[in-house]
Amino acid sequence: MxxxxxxxxxxxxxxxxxxxxxxxxxxxNKKSCFFISLATITFQFILSIFxxxxxxxxxxxxxxxxxxxxxWGIEYVVDALNAYVLxxxxxxxxxxxxxxxxxxxHEIDEKKxxxxxTLFQLLVTGLAGVVVTGDLFNMYVLLExxxxxxxxxxxxxxxxxxxxSYNYLVMGAIGVCFYLLGIAFLYSVxxxxxxxxxRLLLPALYGNKGVQLAFVFMFIxxxxxxxxxxxxxxxxxxYTYAPSAITVIISTAMAKASIYALIRIIFSVFTVDFITLxxxxxxxISWVAAIxxxxxxxxxxxQFNLKRMLAYSSIANIGYIMLGVGLSTSTTLGLTPALMHIxxxxxxxxxxxxxxxxxxxxxxxxxxxDLVGLARRMPYTCFAFLLAALSMIGFPPSVGFxxxxxxxxxxLDAGKYIFIAVIFxxxxxxxxxxxxxxxxxxxxxxxxxxxxxxxxxVPRSMFIPGLVLAxxxxxxxxxxLIGTPMPLMDAINxxxxxxxxx
Amino acid sequence: MIEWxxxxxVAKYNFWIAIVIMLTGLYATIAKGNLxxxxxxxxxxxxxxxxxxxxxxxxxxxxxLGLHYGTAPIVxxxxxxxxxxxxxxxxxxLMLTGIVVSAATxxxxxxxxxxxxxxxxxxEEERIMEKEMEIExxxx
Amino acid sequence: MSTEKxxxxxxxxxxxxxxxxxxxxxxxxxxxxxxxxGAGGGFQGGTVLAASFILLVVAFGVDKGxxxxxxxxxxxxxxxxxxxxxxxxxxxxxIFSLGKAEYLNYCAIPLAKIIGGPATRGFWVGNIxxxxxxVTVMAAFVSIFYDLVRKExxxxxxx
Amino acid sequence: xKKLHLLPTVALISVILLGAMFMYVVEDIPAFGDPNSxxxxxxxxxxxxxxxxLADSLDAGVVPAELKSEIAEIGYTRENHFPSLEEGNYKxxxxxxxxxxxxxKEEKYYPxxxxxxxxxxxxxxxxxxxxxxxxxxxxEKTEEETELPNMVTSGLADYRSYDTMYEEAxxxxxxxxxxxxxxxxxxx
Numbered sequence: 004m005x006x007x008x009x010x011x012x013x014x015x016x017x018x019x020x021x022x023x024x025x026x027x028x029x030x031x032n033k034k035s036c037f038f039i040s041l042a043t044i045t046f047q048f049i050l051s052i053f054x055x056x057x058x059x060x061x062x063x064x065x066x067x068x069x070x071x072x073x074x075w076g077i078e079y080v081v082d083a084l085n086a087y088v089l090x091x092x093x094x095x096x097x098x099x100x101x102x103x104x105x106x107x108x109h110e111i112d113e114k115k116x117x118x119x120x121t122l123f124q125l126l127v128t129g130l131a132g133v134v135v136t137g138d139l140f141n142m143y144v145l146l147e148x149x150x151x152x153x154x155x156x157x158x159x160x161x162x163x164x165x166x167x168s169y170n171y172l173v174m175g176a177i178g179v180c181f182y183l184l185g186i187a188f189l190y191s192v193x194x195x196x197x198x199x200x201x202r203l204l205l206p207a208l209y210g211n212k213g214v215q216l217a218f219v220f221m222f223i224x225x226x227x228x229x230x231x232x233x234x235x236x237x238x239x240x241x242y243t244y245a246p247s248a249i250t251v252i253i254s255t256a257m258a259k260a261s262i263y264a265l266i267r268i269i270f271s272v273f274t275v276d277f278i279t280l281x282x283x284x285x286x287x288i289s290w291v292a293a294i295x296x297x298x299x300x301x302x303x304x305x306q307f308n309l310k311r312m313l314a315y316s317s318i319a320n321i322g323y324i325m326l327g328v329g330l331s332t333s334t335t336l337g338l339t340p341a342l343m344h345i346x347x348x349x350x351x352x353x354x355x356x357x358x359x360x361x362x363x364x365x366x367x368x369x370x371x372x373d374l375v376g377l378a379r380r381m382p383y384t385c386f387a388f389l390l391a392a393l394s395m396i397g398f399p400p401s402v403g404f405x406x407x408x409x410x411x412x413x414x415l416d417a418g419k420y421i422f423i424a425v426i427f428x429x430x431x432x433x434x435x436x437x438x439x440x441x442x443x444x445x446x447x448x449x450x451x452x453x454x455x456x457x458x459x460x461v462p463r464s465m466f467i468p469g470l471v472l473a474x475x476x477x478x479x480x481x482x483x484l485i486g487t488p489m490p491l492m493d494a495i496n497x498x499x500x501x502x503x504x505x
Numbered sequence: 506m507i508e509w510x511x512x513x514x515v516a517k518y519n520f521w522i523a524i525v526i527m528l529t530g531l532y533a534t535i536a537k538g539n540l541x542x543x544x545x546x547x548x549x550x551x552x553x554x555x556x557x558x559x560x561x562x563x564x565x566x567x568x569x570l571g572l573h574y575g576t577a578p579i580v581x582x583x584x585x586x587x588x589x590x591x592x593x594x595x596x597x598x599l600m601l602t603g604i605v606v607s608a609a610t611x612x613x614x615x616x617x618x619x620x621x622x623x624x625x626x627x628x629e630e631e632r633i634m635e636k637e638m639e640i641e642x643x644x645x
Numbered sequence: 646m647s648t649e650k651x652x653x654x655x656x657x658x659x660x661x662x663x664x665x666x667x668x669x670x671x672x673x674x675x676x677x678x679x680x681x682x683g684a685g686g687g688f689q690g691g692t693v694l695a696a697s698f699i700l701l702v703v704a705f706g707v708d709k710g711x712x713x714x715x716x717x718x719x720x721x722x723x724x725x726x727x728x729x730x731x732x733x734x735x736x737x738x739x740i741f742s743l744g745k746a747e748y749l750n751y752c753a754i755p756l757a758k759i760i761g762g763p764a765t766r767g768f769w770v771g772n773i774x775x776x777x778x779x780v781t782v783m784a785a786f787v788s789i790f791y792d793l794v795r796k797e798x799x800x801x802x803x804x
Numbered sequence: 805x806k807k808l809h810l811l812p813t814v815a816l817i818s819v820i821l822l823g824a825m826f827m828y829v830v831e832d833i834p835a836f837g838d839p840n841s842x843x844x845x846x847x848x849x850x851x852x853x854x855x856x857x858l859a860d861s862l863d864a865g866v867v868p869a870e871l872k873s874e875i876a877e878i879g880y881t882r883e884n885h886f887p888s889l890e891e892g893n894y895k896x897x898x899x900x901x902x903x904x905x906x907x908x909k910e911e912k913y914y915p916x917x918x919x920x921x922x923x924x925x926x927x928x929x930x931x932x933x934x935x936x937x938x939x940x941x942x943x944e945k946t947e948e949e950t951e952l953p954n955m956v957t958s959g960l961a962d963y964r965s966y967d968t969m970y971e972e973a974x975x976x977x978x979x980x981x982x983x984x985x986x987x988x989x990x991x992x
Contacts (some may be wrong), residue, residue: 020736026723076875122980168617169614172617194938199885206850207850236940517833531815561843590839601688616792618970620987687961746912747965770962
C-alpha cells in the first residue's frame with residue numbers, strides 16, 4: 004500500500020483528534036483553539052491536494068478500513084468526484100476559519116470560544132467524512148456529525164437563531180431519517196451497504212418497488228439537507244440568524260457536501276439507467292430546479308435583509324446545480340455544468356456572505372436600505388461584494404458567466420430550449436436584486452436626513468478572505484474558459500457513466 | 506384476497522407495526538404546535554425505523570410452529586445442534602449506532618427547547634412567532 | 646427553608662437506598678461494559694454507569710453529585726474515550742506498521758507478534774475499544790444531564 | 805373566526821401519502837423471519853443457465869466458463885476490486901442444497917478461504933447463483949478472526965469499527981453542543 008492511500012482516512016481522523024485536542028487545550032489557553040483549528044484545516048487542505056493529484060495520475064483509491072474487504076467492512080472510495088468536492092469543501096472551510104477569528108470574538112461570549120472551535124472542527128470532520136466515504140451507513144453517521152454541529156453552531160447566536168436552529172433540527176432529523184429508511188429498503192433487498200457493491204446488485208432489482216421507494220426517500224432526505232426547492236423552508240432563517248463564520252461555512256461547504264451526497268446517490272448507487280428507465284426522473288428534477296431558480300430569485304427581490312436576500316439567492320443557485328443534474332442524462336456535457344456550479348457557487352456565495360457579515364460586524368447594518376454610500380467607508384469589502392455580485396449576474400469572464408454558458412450549451416444539446424428562457428429570466432431577476440444593492444452602495448448619495456454612519460474597514464483577517472474569493476471568481480472563470488480542468492470533468496463523467504448519449 | 510392478506514399483512518406484520526408507529530411520529534412532528542411534543546414525535550419516528558431494521562434481522566419462521574428459531578448472535582455450540590440459528594447481527598450493530606445518533610439529536614433538541622423557553626417564556630410555536638413579530642416591529 | 650434543604654430532609658429513604666444501590670449499579674455497568682462473553686458492550690455499560698450518576702443526582706441534588714463527578718473530569722473523560730479509540734487504536738496501527746496497515750487494523754499492533762492476530766483483536770476490542778466507548782458515553786450522558794438539570798435549579802434559586 | 809389549521813392538514817396529507825407509498829411497496833419487502841432473505845443469508849444474482857454438464861463440472865471442483873463469464877458480466881471482476889474466479893484461487897464445497905464457492909481472501913492478515921457464491925440447481929434444471937451477504941461471514945468467522953464470542957461486539961467494534969468511532973463522535977458533539985448552549989459558568 005502506498006503511504007498516499009492513507010491520506011483520505013487521515014483527512015477525517017486527524018480532524019476528529021484535533022477537535023478533542025481543542026477541547027483540552029482550550030482549558031489551558033483559550034487563544035490556542037483558533038490556531039489549532041486553523042493548522043488542522045490547512046493540513047487537511049494540503050492532504051486533499053495530494054489526494055486529487057494521486058487520483059488523477061494513478062487512479063481511484065480503495066481503502067479497506069480495519070483491513071476488512073468491502074462487503075464485510077467499510078470501504079473508502081476516492082475517485083475524481085470525491086477529490087474535487089473535498090478540495091472545494093476544505094478550501095472554503097479554511098477561509099471560513101480565517102474569517103472566524105475576529106468575527107467570533109465580536110459575536111460570541113469569550114467563555115464559549117473553546118466549545119465553538121471544537122464544534123467547528125467537528126463540523127469540518129463531518130463534511131470531509133461525508134465526501135470521502137464509500138459506504139451508505141457511514142455517510143449517514145457522518146451527515147449526523149456535521150448536522151448536529153451545525154444545529155448548535157447556528158443556535159449559539161441566541162435570540163431568533165434559536166428558533167431557526169430548532170426548525171433546522173426538526174427538518175434535518177426528518178431528512179436524515181428518510182435517508183436511513185431508504186438504506187433500510189435497499190438493505191432489505193440487496194443485503195449490502197457498500198455503494199460499489201450495491202451498484203452492481205441493483206440493476207436486476209430496478210423493478211423492485213422497495214428500490215424505487217428507497218430512491219424517493221433518499222432524494223427527499225438529502226434534498227432537505229441541501230435545501231432543494233420545496234424542502235428549503237428551514238434555510239432562509241438559518242442562514243440569516245447564524246453567526247457570520249457559520250453562515251459562510253454552512254452556505255458554502257455544507258450545502259455542497261449535501262449536493263455531493265445527492266449526486267453520489269443518484270449516479271453512483273442508482274446509476275443513469277435507473278433514472279431514465281421508469282419515470283422521467285431527470286425531467287422532473289429539471290423542472291423543479293427551474294421553478295426553484297425563479298422562485299428563489301423572486302423572493303430574493305422582496306427581501307430587505309441582506310443576509311436573507313442572499314439566502315433566497317442560494318435557493319435559486321441550488322436550482323442551477325440541480326438543473327445541471329437534471330440535464331446531465333441527455334447531453335454529452337454530462338454533469339460538467341453542475342460540477343462547475345458547485346465550485347462557482349461556493350466561491351461567489353462565500354464572498355457575498357463574508358461581505359454581508361462584514362457590514363454587520365462593523366455597524367450592525369442588516370438592512371439593504373442602510374448601506375447608502377458604504378463604498379467610500381469600507382472600500383475593500385464593498386469591492387469584494389461588487390465583484391462577487393457581478394459574477395453572480397454573469398458578467399464575463401466570471402464564474403457565473405461560465406456556469407450559465409455551459410448550462411445553455413447543455414440545454415441546447417439536450418434540445419430543451421425552455422430552460423434557456425428560464426436561465427435568461429432568472430438572470431434578469433438576479434440583475435434586479437444585485438443591482439439594487441450595488442446602486443445603493445456605490446451610486447446613491449446620502450441625503451440630508453440620513454443617519455450618519457461612521458464606519459471604517461473591517462479587520463484585515465476578515466476582508467482578505469473575501470477579496471481572495473472575489474478575485475478567484477474571475478480567475479477561476481478564465482481557467483474554466485481556457486479548459487484546464489476539463490480532463491478532471493471528463494474523468495468524473497466517465498466514472499459515473501455520463502456524457503455518452505446514445 | 507385472503508392469500509394476499511396472509512402473505513403481505515400477516516406474514517409481514519413487523520413492517521406494518523413499524524409503519525403505523527412511524528406515521529404516528531411523523532404526524533406529531535409536523536402537526537403539533539408544542540415544541541416539546543414535536544421532539545417527542547421525532548423520537549417516535551426515529552425509533553420506528555430502528556424497529557424496522559431490527560425486525561429485518563430475525564430468522565425465526567413462525568416461531569412456535571416452524572422449523573427455525575432465531576437466537577442471540579453469541580457463539581453457542583450447543584444451541585446450533587438443537588436447531589437454533591443465530592439472528593443477523595448486522596442490523597443490531599447499525600441500530601446501536603442509530604440509537605446513539607437519535608439520543609444525541611434529542612439531547613441537542615432539548616437543550617434548544619430549554620433555551621427557547623428561557624427566551625420566550627412559552628413553548629407554543631404560535632406564541633413564539635407572535636413574540637418574534639413583536640420584537641421585529643419594535644426593532645424597526 | 647430553601648427547596649433544596651426541604652427535599653433533602655424528606656428523602657432519607659431514597660438516599661439510603663441510593664447509597665446502597667449505586668455501587669452495585671456501577672459494578673454491573675462495569676461488568677456489562679467489559680464482559681464480552683455475553684450480551685452487552687461499551688455503549689450499554691456506559692449508559693448503566695451514567696444512570697448510576699443520575700440516580701446520585703436525583704437522590705442527593707446536583708451539587709453533591711458534582712462533587713463526586715466534577716465537570717472537569719467529565720470533559721477529560723469524554724475526550725479520553727475517543728483518544729483511546731481513534732488515536733491509540735487507529736493511528737498507532739498506521740504508525741507501527743509504517744503506513745502498510747489500514748486504519749483501525751489492530752493486527753498491526755506489536756502485541757500481535759506475541760499473542761497472535763485474532764487474540765490481539767479480541768483483547769483490544771474487549772478491553773480498550775469497549776472501555777473507550779463506555780467512558781465517552783458515560784461522560785457525555787452525565788454532562789448532558791447536568792446541563793439540562795442545572796438551569797431549573799438556578800431558576801428555583803432565583804424565585 | 806378560527807383560522808385554518810394549516811399544519812395538521814399538511815401533516816395529514818403527508819401521512820396519507822406516505823401510507824399509500826408503503827402500501828405500494830409491501831409486496832416486495834422480504835417476509836418477517838425469512839432465514840434465506842438477502843439481508844440474512846444470500847442475494848440472488850440475475851444468472852440462470854441450463855445445468856446439464858455444468859453440474860458435473862461443479863462436482864469435480866471447477867467453476868464452468870459459462871458461469872464465470874456470467875459472473876464477470878455483472879461486474880464482479882478484478883477491475884471492480886472483487887475477487888476473481890481464477891484457477892487455484894477458489895475451491896468448491898458440495899453441500900446438500902448446492903455448491904458453495906469458497907474464495908481466498910485478499911486481506912493481508914486473514915488469507916483463508918471464505919464463502920462467496922452459492923450455486924443451486926433449481927427445479928427446471930437451471931443453475932441459480934447467489935452471493936453470500938454480510939452476516940454469513942460474521943457468524944462463521946468471528947471466533948476465528950477476533951476471538952470474540954459475541955458477534956454484535958465484534959461487528960460493532962471490529963468489522964464496522966469505523967462507524968462506531970463516529971458514533972462516539974456524534975455523542976461527543978451532542979455533549980459539547982449542550983455545554984455550549986446551556987452552560988454559563990466560567991469553565992469551558
